[in-house]
Amino acid sequence: MNNLNNIEQNFKDLKKIRKIEELDKDYISESWIRCLEKGYDPKKTPDNEVMSQHELNQIREKNHYVRQFVLPELQLLYSQIAGTNFMVAYADEKGTVLDTIYDTEFLDNSAKKVVIPGSSWTEELKGTNGLGLAVKTKKASIVEGKEHFFDTCCELSCFASPIFDHKGKVLGVIDASSDARSREQHTLALVKLASRSVETRIFVEQFKNSMIIGFHPRKEYLSTTSMGLIAVNEEGIILGVNTTGKMMLYGINLEQETEFNNVFSSHFNSIINKLKNNDLVQITDWMGSTVFAVKYQNGYERSYVWEYETKNLKEEIKACNICLNSEIKKNTCIFIRKTFEENNKNYSKTARILGISRTTIYKHIENN
Numbered sequence: 001m002n003n004l005n006n007i008e009q010n011f012k013d014l015k016k017i018r019k020i021e022e023l024d025k026d027y028i029s030e031s032w033i034r035c036l037e038k039g040y041d042p043k044k045t046p047d048n049e050v051m052s053q054h055e056l057n058q059i060r061e062k063n064h065y066v067r068q069f070v071l072p073e074l075q076l077l078y079s080q081i082a083g084t085n086f087m088v089a090y091a092d093e094k095g096t097v098l099d100t101i102y103d104t105e106f107l108d109n110s111a112k113k114v115v116i117p118g119s120s121w122t123e124e125l126k127g128t129n130g131l132g133l134a135v136k137t138k139k140a141s142i143v144e145g146k147e148h149f150f151d152t153c154c155e156l157s158c159f160a161s162p163i164f165d166h167k168g169k170v171l172g173v174i175d176a177s178s179d180a181r182s183r184e185q186h187t188l189a190l191v192k193l194a195s196r197s198v199e200t201r202i203f204v205e206q207f208k209n210s211m212i213i214g215f216h217p218r219k220e221y222l223s224t225t226s227m228g229l230i231a232v233n234e235e236g237i238i239l240g241v242n243t244t245g246k247m248m249l250y251g252i253n254l255e256q257e258t259e260f261n262n263v264f265s266s267h268f269n270s271i272i273n274k275l276k277n278n279d280l281v282q283i284t285d286w287m288g289s290t291v292f293a294v295k296y297q298n299g300y301e302r303s304y305v306w307e308y309e310t311k312n313l314k315e316e317i318k319a320c321n322i323c324l325n326s327e328i329k330k331n332t333c334i335f336i337r338k339t340f341e342e343n344n345k346n347y348s349k350t351a352r353i354l355g356i357s358r359t360t361i362y363k364h365i366e367n368n
Contacts, residue, residue, distance in 0.1 A: 007033060007036045007037060010036050011029075011032060011033060011036060014032065014036075014042060018146040018154075019146075020146060020147075023147070025142075025147070027133060027137060027139070027141060028128060028143065028147045031123060031127075031128040031133060031136075031149065032128055032149055034123065035123070035127045035128060035149045038124075040127060040149065040150075042127070042149055042150055042151055043151055044150070045150070045152050046125060046126045046127055046150050046152065046153075047120075047125045047126075048114045048119065049119075049120075050116060050118040050119050051096070051118040051119075051120075052118075053118070055118070056098070056117055056118040059092060059096060059098065060098055062092075063092050063098060063172065066163070066171050066172055066198075066202070067090070067098065067099070069198045069201045069202055069205075070090045070099070070163070070172065070174070070198050071090070071099065071332070072332040072334075072335035072336075073174070073194045073195075073197050073198050074088055074089075074090055074099060074101060074174065074194070075101065075332035076194065076332060076335075076336075077174065077176065077190060077191065077194040078101045079332075079360065080190050081176060081187060081190065085103055085178055085179045086103050086176055086177065086178045086187075087100055087101065087102040087103065087115065087176070087177050087178075088100070088101050088174070088175065088176045088177075089101075089115060089131070089174075089175045089176075089177070090172060090173070090174055090175075091121060091131055091135070091172060091173045091175065092172050093135065093169075093170045093171055093172055093173075094120070094122070094135070095120055095121050095122040095131060095132055095135045095173070096118070096119070096120050096121075097115065097116065097117050097118065097119050097120075097121060097131075098117055098172075099117060100115065100116065100117060115156075115177060121175075122135060122136075123135075123136050126150065126153065127148065127149030127150045127153070128143060128147065128148050128149035128150075129143055129148055129149075129153060129156075129158055130142060130143040130158025130159055130160035130175060130177070131158060131160045131173050131175045133160065134160035134161060134162045134173045134175070135162070135170065135173055138162055138164075138170055139162070140159075140160065140161040140162070140188060140191070140192050140195075141158075141159075141160055142157070142158070142159050142188055143156075143157070143158045144157040144158075145157055155179065156177050156178070156179070157177065157178050157179070158175060158176075158177045159175065159176045159177070159187045159188040159191045160173050160174070160175040160176075160191065161173065161174055161175075161188070161191045161192045161194070161195040162195065163195045163198050163199055163202075164199055164243045165199075165202065165203075165206075166203055166206070166231075166240040166241060166242050166243070167240075167255075168243070168246075171202070173195075174191055174194050174195045174198070175191070176190070176191050193225060196225040196226075196243075196244065197225050199242060199243060200225055200229065200242065203229055203231070203240070203242045204229075204296075204297060206231075206240070207231035207239060207240055207297075208297075210231040210232060210233055210239055210297075211231070211232050211233070211234075211272065211275070211295070211297070211298050212229055212230065212231050212232075212295075212296040212297040212298075213229070213230045213231075213232065213275060213293050213294070213295065213296060214227045214228070214229055214293065214294050214295075214296035215227060215228045215229075215230065215245070215248070215283070215291040215292060215293040215294075216228060216248070216291060216292060217248070217289070217290070217291050217292070218292070219280060219292040222280075222292060222294050223349060225244075226244065227244065227245075227296075228241065228242060228244045228245025228246075228247075228248045228249070228291075229241065229242040229244070229245055229296060230245055230260075232260055232268075232272075236259055236260040236261065236268035236269070236272070237257055237258070237259060237260070238254070238257060238258050238259070238260055238263060239257060241254050248289070248291065249263065249285055249287075249289075251287050252285060252286065252287060262286075263285055263286065264283045264284065264285050264286070265283075265284050265285070265286055266281075266283040266284060271283060271293070275293065275294065275295040276295065276298065278294075278295060280292060280293075280294055281293050281294075317334050317337045317338050317341065318334070318337075319333035319334050319337075320333050320337075320363075320364050320365075320366075320367035320368060321367055321368065322363075322367050323364070333364050336350070336360075336361060336364045336365075337364060337365065340361060340365060347361055347362065
């Protein structure tokens, strides 16, 4: 009982010292309490040990598959918030930072010395922080300034969002951090968009030989990362559903492969024929919710050439001249150009899908 009383008192004292009347985010309060229960002292410096370059290279190699989808998105995210004293980072599912991109202004921030590739930002090591909370809670999080547990982290504001595979496993975290004085309220939305885009790319690659159906209650969202995705085979068996799709189909068991007709009241054969003809259709699930659906990808028709196309992507679509001096910039440029080609060279649609300006797309397309 005394220990519990001490934790409660230390919690109140920390709020008073930080001049925080009330923590309006439950996950911050819960994290502070976990840190106090472990006996952490907010005045002390957390463990800033960084793994060796050899160890870092091994973990990067282990995460190569995910990184190939993350790095272009990380560069895109950076381009959206560049010049606002920010840094962006990608960490693996354990909270180890693998890649970072900094604003020049952020180089003067003392946090730059610790938020580096090879550093670990788990709650167990760094106390309350955005990246660590995203790993622990499997939810997007914002930790602003004095909401961090350790004093040394209070000059940072962190915005983090986990990346999931279609089974709900965390594959990593995308994080954007800034000086605590920089209040960019749209940043978390951009970070979440980046992680959803990575999830979509991974989902499409994993089910490249299947029919993928895109769906959403509002048809204007069918060309965005807000839509749900369902992969089905020719027999009408649902092979996978992305995270967004599972949220829309809440209440329906999708943890195992099941028939399309067990999820939707609309008969599979009639729906699939319309989708193959590129028709927009409406389907209703057995919980009574109706969504609009379109053919996102028909892997049946190109299963024989997909491996060749993927393997030779960098040979067929090259980066523009201004992006050749950086591997990350080159991958991003190829990603933008590929998306542009996939959308019939439509600048507006490509901009909407990627969440970047038409001017940025034009720069990458026209600079040969």
